[in-house]
Amino acid sequence: MTVTRAGIDYDVANLDLAAEGVRRIEWAEREMPVLRIIRERFATEQPLKGMRVGACLHVTSETANLMRTLQAGGADVVLGASNPLSTQDDVAAALVNEYGIAVHARRGEDRDTYYRHLNAVADSHPTLTMDDGCDLVSLLHQDRAEQVEEVLAGTEETTTGVIRLRAMAADGALGYPVIAVNEALTKHLFDNRYGTGQSTLDGVLRATNLLIAGRNVVVAGYGWVGRGIASRMAGHGGHVAVVEVDPIRALEALMDGYLVMTAGEAAGWGDLFITATGNVNVFRREHFASMKDGAVMANSGHFDAELDLASLRDMAEGHVREVRENVQEFDLGGKRLHLIAEGRLVNLSAAEGHPAAVMDMSFANQALAAEYAVKHHAELEHRVYGVPPAIDAEVARLKLAAFGIHLDSMTAEQAEYVASWKHGT
């Protein structure tokens, strides 16, 4: 139920959790020095003054710090979840209670509530959208087309969202420019790879307490996310096999030291299966049929579509039970298969998502991309843009400075050498 108080509308699980949420937001903030520097500058310069930001992001302690940054920059912010299972209810409560930010998100909300919340964000008539997976942009364009012209620009956080936006732009359907934050090097090289790598391992461990050492771990997709997961699983002593459809990425996986197999070959080999492809039905009926008793499945790709759950449910004929928090057992008669977090993003549903130190860079890009979009929207076409390289470099520079690391710069001789075509053998 939406409640209105002190001029803001919200729908969160329990405002009594606010104090714990504040503690967690402040803890995350300690690991987000780049965002802090940006927030301090925003507070003085007010680059987002007059903007209404509609955000559809995972409601986590790191996101809370991004919302505070946008607010410091002068924006009115309304936040909804980008996944029904990733909301941290204490953080949602703290944002409403302590920071005066309108939040519409409850952990475990059903699909109807998820869309009611997304519509509540759209009701605020955003002039800037900030999406993680393109659900808000998609809702505005499909159900609220009359509002699209009110939006100056948007930003998008993840690979799957960028793919959807590019498809919209190719159809001529995208009504405003969107900056693909995922394409910043300081985003995907670190967030997708190290952030998802560590937090996926964390989610699997919290849900199952499985020993990874000695286990056969199958990672589907060797993109930025998949390679992070593979390296962390191998680091814990797992035997890792990669399933890919792209020959170059498969070759990289092979030369990085992993086995490479088809999904069919991996099905009977693996003990733990993790999908990170952004695609649908990567493991499906024929694979479930040949999996071992006790096999565990999880997904770290954006949508809960990577495992063919309809077939899994069908094969279990109703013999499904929760055996631990976040773990369902599907009894297929003679063997049991386990699914973590209903096949939704395991790192956000069964753990806390990425460590704050990595979200520091992703959300620094979000904040700076929002500032850039406000300044430059009139010059931009209705298509998907990368993050300007100067912003990317600035985020890396600030992050290194926060680690206390200094870099060499080229000597005059070196600068001349690399700029010249005359030097040879």
Ligand SMILES: NC(=O)c1ccc[n+]([C@@H]2O[C@H](COP(=O)([O-])OP(=O)(O)OC[C@H]3O[C@@H](n4cnc5c(N)ncnc54)[C@H](O)[C@@H]3O)[C@@H](O)[C@H]2O)c1
């Ligand atoms: N869990 C998180 O917190 C988190 C963080 C970042 C990104 N993501 C999501 O993870 C997914 C992957 O992101 P990415 O940045 O690694 O993307 P990517 O495009 O770099 O990699 C995806 C890989 O999957 C492979 N692939 C596609 N279909 C396949 C199939 N049927 N079988 C095997 N491999 C297949 C592709 O060839 C590609 O190499 C996306 O949905 C993205 O939105 C999740």
